[in-house]
Amino acid sequence: MIGVTLSALASGGLLAATTAPSTAAPTTPTTAATPATTWTVRDPAHSALTARLALDPAGELRLAVTRDGAPVLAPGRLGLRTDRHDLTTGLRLVDREDRTVHDTYRMTTGKELRRSATARETTFAFRGADGARLGVVVRVSDDGVAYRYVLDERGPVTVTGEASAFEVPKDAKAWVQPYATSYENERTETTAGAANEAEPQECAGDTCSFGYPALFETGGTYVLLTEADVDGRYSGSHLDHKDGGSAYSVALADDAPVTSPGPLATPWRTAIVGGLDTLVGSTLVDDLAPPSRVADTSWIRPGTDDWSWLSDTSSPGDLDRQRDFVDYAAAHGLEYTLVDAGWKASWVPELVRYARARGVDVILWFDWADLRTQAQRDAWFAKIKAWGVVGVKVDYMYSDSQSTFQWYDAILRDTAERHLMIDFHGATIPRGLQRTWPQVMSVEGVRGEENGQNPARDVFLAFTRNIVGSMDYTPTWFSRPNRQNSLAHELALPVVYESGWTSLGDNPEGFAAQPVAERYLEQLPTAWDETRLVSGGPGRTAGGERQAVLARRSGDRWFVGGILAGAGATMKAPLGFLGKGTWRLETIADHEGQLRRTVRTVTAKDTLAVPAVTDGGFTALACPVTKGRADCARPVTTAPATTLATDPASVTAEAGGKASFGATFTLPEGAALRDVRLTVDRGRLPAGWTVTGSDVRAASLPAGKELTGHWTVTVARDQPGGTVEVPVVATYAHPAGGNAPRVHVEEVVRVSVPLHGTLYASDQPFLAESNGYGPVERDQSNGEAGGQDGKPLTIGGTVYAKGLGVNAPGQVRIDLQGRCTRFEAHVGVDDETSGRGSVTFTVLGDDERPLATTGVLRGGEAAVSLTADVTGVHTLTLTADDGGDGKNYDHADWGLARLTCAD
Structure with a gap:
């Protein structure tokens, strides 16, 4: 039956799932040739949202959305054109199938790590005038409405365009971004009908293009338009709008056709709908994405990095300056150092060894031109993995084309196989890929801190771009010359914005000048158990300013960030999200040009009121009041200084010959190390090389005691002349315990093979x-x-x-x-x-x-x-x-x- 085929295709998505599919209630197909011309799909609780699909006498489809009975989106066109069929008109219903979709899954990043989503889904099967078949899948949940097209044709399918459009009341308030493949234009507050007046614009005649996500407000209901589940079988899209009109039409990237191997399920055309609290907490884009394709995620670790490029643009090419950033990360418990454009392959291995011995991992920046082909990725990823690099930041893609999404598919497979985390910079927006590929730590797709400051933009982003996925905004540059916001505003940004990797923008000296901020940033997680909108919105208040206050929970602690754009005002944060009991609340705000920390005891019935300066803000940290708990901060446990010496450090051996060496690992002072292992990393030796000698282990290694090992390597008989580095590695359990990765201390013995x-x-x-x-x-x-x-x-x-x-x-x-x-x-x-x-x-x-x-x-x-x-x-x-x-x-x-x- 066509309904069964299309429904199965719709649930499969664009990416084949590798885990169990969502559970669904038994299907209820209808008989063919149903006379009805309007059909409804309601949210599972039948409480608020309703999608109405209508077929007019010409056989054209339109979809409308209501909330609590009030119109939100007027009937907008649906339909699909291929190189063989026009499936936008002359349609008739031949079947429908209903089901309830319930899904639970876990993320490695995001506003909520444990997810549970329920939606009502209907697959409508239509025939066109020429007999061709079209499936329209409509899904409604408590936070939005989405639809996609499915074609069960075998063989390649070329889509030349969609009739898809969202009809927004022309007088609806709008916060839109003129479309650019970098997604780095400023957002503008306007109305839906007048949006084309925004500058700069991507326009052709009276039609202008806008990027996702686009936010509208009508009758007290907010609608955030975007798309979900895009991969290389399709292209990304954007919204086209004719001046003065109400329709925002889906336009494929570069107005180019896309070819799928078939059968085809298009991306989800998605509207997140509700109050601002619903939008901020929505996981709809991820809910619509295919399940994770990475079974073992134990190697994936969100965290904070200190990043030198923003404040010290030339420093990524300076090994000594990069050591300064490693030292800062180590001293303050930051998980990573990100080395941006300018690094040299000649010294990166040395820097990685220096960092790992201090409990810090290294992320490397790449121009995507260096990773464009499979051969490039194979060569670079093998090399940097051997160096000990744990992740990459890839830049300058700047395209929503199908070929670029096919490249995303390939590099995502490659990084997953290599156990390399990834951040996409100079990239398109996330469309659910962090669920499918959990090694994706963040995505730019935003006009970030590196493009100058704009406090109004900061507020807009809390209700637009950051709702749909991690946002690589690169915040917090306290020492920035001519800074356009306050210190507290800057400190609040990594709380207001969610990003699996948060790249802090200041340098060690700039952070050291703000010890109150340092203490807060040392505590700050980058992945969350819960996210709440506390107060604020993208529009101006009665006082003329804009505000956004968000609270994010990690374990039993709540982190609160508030930002303000405009004249100084009192920012209010009702504390109902705290729950039962008495809480210790530590607040940081601006005071006479500096940051000041205050502490009080509160309950969920209280409201926090913080006087904010112009373009200011605040942060807070709350924890339950318990016996013996002095404050909400947890100790920052760093890796101790150790020594690893090889003897000799270099040796000469002929091809086919042998070389012997020893190594001694010592903790000069401090608490004993646990679970210590001293070994030669055999996996990184050239083919044909062998090692004799056993690993050396110690359950406990007290300060001053030596752990010593001896090994002999045999050089491969066909080894060409040159120098080969043999890695000697000591690892031990991180003193912080928990899920902290083992500390890796490494030196190399340089084996010189004579040229011959x-x-x-x-x-x-x-x-x-x-x-x-x-x-x-x-x-x-x-x-x-x-x-x-x-x-x-x-x-x-x-x-x-x-x-x-x-x-x-x-x-x-x-x-x-x-x-x-x-x-x-x-x-x-x-x-x-x-x-x-x-x-x-x-x-x-x-x-x-x-x-x-x-x-x-x-x-x-x-x-x-x-x-x-x-x-x-x-x-x-x-x-x-x-x-x-x-x-x-x-x-x-x-x-x-x-x-x-x-x-």
Whole structure:
């Protein structure tokens, strides 16, 4: 039966579930050719929300929504067009199927970790004029209405567009964002009919585009429009609005068709409906998403990171400055340090070792161009996982296209398999992906703190963008020059906004100047058991200001954040959310340009009143009053300083030979360590290497006592020359206990294998590298700005399987150990420049001594052979310089660059 087929497809969603499906009441199909032309679907309790689906005489579908009998959304068009069928008109009902959907699930992030959702769902089956079939699935819960289309055709299905539209009263208040793929435009308060007057705008004639989520208020009811359950089988969408009209129509990304392998279930067109408290607490977008595809989530850990880019833009390229941020995170119990654009592969492993020994994990920023292909992701993820990096921040996607969502699918699978957490920056908004892929810690999709400050924007976001999923706003930069809000406002932002990873924007010195804030941030979770709207809204109060006060619970403690936009006012927070008993309430507010903390005892019957300065705010922390509890703060337990020494630190071994070494782990002072293990990380050794020697363990390691181990490695017989780092690792239970991960202390023994035979330069580690555009590439051309995005090295039509791809001016340095006698390569400008570009090539020995050089070589010319005598050279430098006309198109290839070394 068509109803059964479509219903099963609808419940499956766009992403195949890997866990048990939602439970549902028995279905109740109707007979074919039902004469009714209007059908209703009510929320499970039949208490407030009703969706009315109507079919007019022309066979066109419209959906309306009422709340408590009052209209919220007027009848809006539904329908779908494919390359073969027009399913927007001439429709007739042939079947319907009803069920109650109940779902319980657990999140790793979000406003509520344990979820329970119940909805009433009806699948309507229609036939078009040409006999084609269309399913419309309408789901109503106590916090909103959603619908999607399903097509049970086999084989590929190409959707050319939707007739979907939400009809909003033209005089409804509106808080909308002109559409941009970055989602970084400002939001504007306007009306639904006049929204096109907002600037800047993405408009074509009298039609303008708006991004999700879009908020409207009519008759005291709020409606937040968005979409849910989007993946690479479809594209994202946005809303188009004709000037002065009431319809907000769904437009596919880039107005481009999408092709699904079929059968097809489209994303959910979603309206979160109710009072502001309902919207803030809504989990509807996640409820509509497919279940988690990650069975074991024990490696996923929300937390706070100190992030240097905002306050110290150049610091991600400075190892010593990054150590300062690691030290700050360690001292204040922050879980992570995020190293943004500018980091160097040459020192990141050292930084990771430094951080992990202090109980801090490292997150690395990536340009998505470096992770665009499967080969790029495989190479980078294997490398950074071996370094000990636990997660990535990926930037600059800026697209809602189907191909970009297919890339999201791929990187989400890859990070889940590698046990790497991920934050999407420069990204689209979340559409439920944190339920399906719980390693997603946050998503930008917002005009955040890095784009300047706007207190009104801050309030708007509490009732729009942050409702639909974690928001990477990068808040809390106290020392910002010309700051546009108060200290307390800045401190409140990471409470008001939910983000699985919260990236704090100030530097260690800026935080140290605000000790009251430091103490609060040390306590702040980033995932919550419960979230409540306490007071406020996006509109102006009678006093002319805007306010938002949210309370979030973690365990038995409530964290409260309040922000204000406008003139100073008293911010009021009814404390009914606290529940029974007496509570200790610690409040932080602005006082004479500083932060001041006050403490009082309250009950749920009380109302907190905080005088706020212009564009100010406050934070609070509440905990039950119990015997022996002095305050609400919990101790910050940090990893102690330890020492791990290897003996020797470096050793030489021939291919097939052996090298022995020892290691000693010591706690100089402090309480004894528990469950200590000293070992060699065998999983990170090259193929063919073996280790003998046992792990050393201690149930307890008191201060001053040494834990010592001895091992011997056997080098693989086919191991090429060079240096291999053998990781020696000591781990122990974190003194904080609970779910804190084990502390990882690591040093490396450098095993030097003498260079021998014929070697390719692209297989050797670089002592240093620089490049005029993007990274130096191994065994491929320079390509574009991303890593590993080049093509086969090709000069004058000849392809070289091995070599280096450089963009002049570019340079690499290689350690020859004084064991090689000859360097040779075929050099020239890669054919990918289409005959453009000009380069000179130079080979340098120790002390920058020239050994060989070329004249100016130009694009389209044949390769030139370049050879050099490198006898006795320890540091070989290969340099490509521009030919005097700038670096554009100067893609310099070192084809078959190889070395002849001692046997």
